[in-house]
Amino acid sequence: MSFILNIETATKNCSVSIAKNGETILCKEIAEEGYSHAEKLHVFIEEIIAEAKISVQDLDAIAVSQGPGSYTGLRIGVSAAKGLCFALNIPLIAVDTLQTLASQAKVSDGKIIPMLDARRMEVYSEIFNANLEIEREIQAEVIDENSFAAFTETIYFVGDCAEKCKQVLTKENFVFLEDIKYPSASAMSKISFDKYQKSDTVDVAYFEPYYLKDFMMAPPSKK
Incomplete structure (x- = not known):
């Protein structure tokens, strides 16, 4: 146990x-x-x-x-x-x-694409099949009307990007599961x-989060 x-x-x-x-x-x-x-x-x-x-x-x-x-x-x-x-x-x-996010979509077909907001029209995304096997690794990408256009099967999008992305991702096979946000x-x-x-663990001393992009601090506003 x-x-x-x-x-x-x-x-x-x-x-x-x-x-x-x-x-x-x-x-x-x-x-x-x-x-x-x-x-x-x-x-x-x-x-x-x-x-x-x-x-x-x-x-x-x-x-x-x-x-x-x-x-x-x-x-x-x-x-x-x-x-x-x-x-x-x-x-x-x-x-x-993103794997955790994708696993919350209980689907039996198509692809699952979890997306997290990276500001403006950029997202962090990954592509899984219905068995939660990775089909494309994590990347930061800018979403436009041509994104994921090559897919013909049903694509299930999950994450906090639905509001901004569904305006441009409008193909009939695109489905936004908006109740799966985080x-x-x-x-x-x-x-x-x-x-x-599987003893798939990381070194406690040296492990660092996977930020994907460098942290950018906004400059102080001028008065």
């Missing part, structure tokens, strides 16, 4: 789950415009462990969303995960944020357990 704590902070959704043998038993999450990760994450971790009626010593591993996504959100999640792994001497598992730690459970069973 194994307990894994899953942490997802790559987007506006601050999400934590406890999984037992790959099945989510509890999940706490909140998505706010102001990014409440710094205030909520450690509270959620403490609460969910207490509600699961286990202790941190019962945890076998920590899984964290590795990105791409929000620079600040990823830093907060990875820092928390590393701290717990160091303290408990347990392995750290890195989970592809990745959730609940959906990490099976992925992280599979990695745990």
